[in-house]
Amino acid sequence: MDLAQVSESMICELYERVRYQNSSDKLALTVNEKQKLKLSWTTFMGANPTQAGLDMFYRMFEKYPQTQSVFSFASTKAEGQMQDTSRLMLHITMVSKMIGNVVDDLDNMESIVPSLLSLGGRHGTNGYNIPKDFFPFLGESQRELMKEKLGDSFTDDHNALWTKLYQFIIDTMIEGQEKYN
Numbered sequence: 001m002d003l004a005q006v007s008e009s010m011i012c013e014l015y016e017r018v019r020y021q022n023s024s025d026k027l028a029l030t031v032n033e034k035q036k037l038k039l040s041w042t043t044f045m046g047a048n049p050t051q052a053g054l055d056m057f058y059r060m061f062e063k064y065p066q067t068q069s070v071f072s073f074a075s076t077k078a079e080g081q082m083q084d085t086s087r088l089m090l091h092i093t094m095v096s097k098m099i100g101n102v103v104d105d106l107d108n109m110e111s112i113v114p115s116l117l118s119l120g121g122r123h124g125t126n127g128y129n130i131p132k133d134f135f136p137f138l139g140e141s142q143r144e145l146m147k148e149k150l151g152d153s154f155t156d157d158h159n160a161l162w163t164k165l166y167q168f169i170i171d172t173m174i175e176g177q178e179k180y181n
């Protein structure tokens with residue numbers, strides 16, 4: 001990136017930050033709801049966040065095999081071999097990290113919205129080329145696994161909150177796919 005590109009991306013980031021601050025459809029969550037999201041995420045990630053991320057992707061690949069095709073480096077391998085695919089592992093780590101960043105920033109979402117928009121842009125047709133219909137599948141897999149792992153402590157309330165937060169994440173990414181592609 002040259003200096004002009006750096007300045008342009010800083011201006012875009014600032015613009016999106018201010019735009020979100022002034023928008024009427026900000027993500028509205030109470031203190032209690034934010035606590036529920038944070039606690040359930042930390043418990044779900046547990047002592048082995050890589051395994052939690054891996055489970056999410058395997059669940060998605062199992063239920064929606066079409067999603068595996070975009071990971072060209074993983075599509076021809078059996079599950080056991082895929083575990084060794086460092087690129088897939090890196091991706092899984094990055095996705096979990098990004099969701100973790102969103103959860104950490106629930107009190108100031110304007111800090112994370114610009115990153116989600118540009119991340120969405122990189123998932124667009126000029127980037128990883130991910131059909132927008134694929135995005136909900138990952139959230140669905142995450143919620144299913146949270147229910148399985150957290151049991152009764154993952155209530156319908158938690159499910160609704162995660163549906164809302166994940167929808168916000170993917171709506172922002174999809175907006176970025178169209179805008180920053």
Ligand code: HEM
Nearest residue numbers: 067070071087091094095098099122128130134135138169
């Ligand atoms: C909440 C949803 C998602 C988040 C937060 C997310 C996040 C990320 C991040 C952080 C990267 C690393 C590269 C970068 O920063 O540009 C990445 C790359 C990528 N993502 Fe996602 N992603 C999401 C959903 C998906 C879905 C549903 C798919 C496909 C089914 C997908 C496919 C890919 C692919 C193919 C790459 C490139 C990997 C590579 O070439 O190494 N992502 N994603």
